[in-house]
Amino acid sequence: MDTRDTIADLRRLPHFRGLPDDLLEGVASASRSVRFDAGLTIFAEGDPVRGFWAVRSGMVKVYRLSIDGHEQVLHHLGQGRTFAEAAVLSMSHYPAHAVAVADTELIEIAAEPFLRLFRGEPRLAAAMVSALSNWLLDLTDRVENLSIASASVRLAHFLLRLPSRRADGVTVLELPFAKKELAAYVATTPETLSRLLRRWQEADVLRSAGRRLEILDERVLSAIADGGENAEVRRAGRAP
């Protein structure tokens, strides 16, 4: 891959949008393309910071591990997303783990050259500030979601925010990662996830086939996501 390609890729990132070519060339020369097969670790918590990454294709999971081995997902990152900027900008060690959950192609922007550039080029500062602010908003949303006690509400939220397309009168969406991952993301277990989907399916709220979901009744799903309790689909037998 040559520098021209890298520049084109970088330009698609919000960080570098609008910056002139000569500046980007400096960044590009500090970058390289790397492949990670599904399951491979990109960096581990505590590793010294080497650089930050942009996802060219595939999917990356950033997470922490608690002492008892439970995994806490911080983010899932698909095409076009970047991660670990904050680590490069102000930490010496990565504060979390990152792993490829699918075959993944990344651009690695090495820390040292990037930081030199950052210090010398005020235009980059604004861009990085904006990138960090976006992360903050993301995490804020995440905290908001996790603060909700009910797993069904969290799951409904997640599904409704997923990119979707309409076809044959129903909304079709594709889960961006395996159900196991999804369960971890909404902070529940695969079993609970499976049961929720089944319950909703039995209530004709949605249909689930592998990673493909069809939302049949968006109003009910929205109601679950909002109120939770009252709107929840009741199991079997209805009161007399």
Add this chain to the structure above:
Amino acid sequence: MDTRDTIADLRRLPHFRGLPDDLLEGVASASRSVRFDAGLTIFAEGDPVRGFWAVRSGMVKVYRLSIDGHEQVLHHLGQGRTFAEAAVLSMSHYPAHAVAVADTELIEIAAEPFLRLFRGEPRLAAAMVSALSNWLLDLTDRVENLSIASASVRLAHFLLRLPSRRADGVTVLELPFAKKELAAYVATTPETLSRLLRRWQEADVLRSAGRRLEILDERVLSAIADGGENAEVRRAGRAP
């Protein structure tokens, strides 16, 4: 309050540490001191951004409201902390609510003058990047905690991270805010919180008197915070 005082206060903030006086004067002149009695709203979600704040004394809560009225606490901020920088730097409206939970004295740094300064002064950029990174780390910790299913683990975590002092062989700590707030912060109900404390008290793990807590057996509490399950204090009767 005059500009000299303000500069002295600002200098204590990590944002401005190490910056020369002449630069700080510009920031100080865009700042003013404000008082909020307990319960008063500082800004509401959706309000146009006016500026960001530093806490001089008291306690501020930043939170969101879900549609059903449930409150999701993002942060509690005491003396020396700042908030809403990200809003000033890259949003037009506040993404959350902020309210004083005690009588509070704040420094408000107005958005417009600060932004002008920020754009013209590269040294500020590094400071703001570092401030935002700190927020990211905070929120990351918060997500990690909330991802833990068990309320007891979340509470134990919180207590162990609280500043404390040793006295008479036990660790004494002061809750930084009311139990009701604490319950919201660890994403549970006041009832559950009360029961957890009582249970631990009955197991001689700690003693609770109002906002004052004495930790009698830090090992057990740590065990609860880490493993959770196995270490949990069992109620009544022990197995044969």
Add this chain to the structure above:
DNA sequence: CGGTGCGTTGACATTTCTCAACTGTTGTGG
């Protein structure tokens, strides 16, 4: 074709929430 791991389902134990009532504390106005 066998294995490895995801996803599902069942049964069960626990935790936590909800509702409701009651107590203690605090601050205010008479």
Add this chain to the structure above:
DNA sequence: CCACAACAGTTGAGAAATGTCAACGCACCG
């Protein structure tokens, strides 16, 4: 200075949601 209102905190009882353990079908991969 006291009475009372308002609210934080506690306690109890019962229901519901979720996690855990275990077994099994199924798909994909080598």
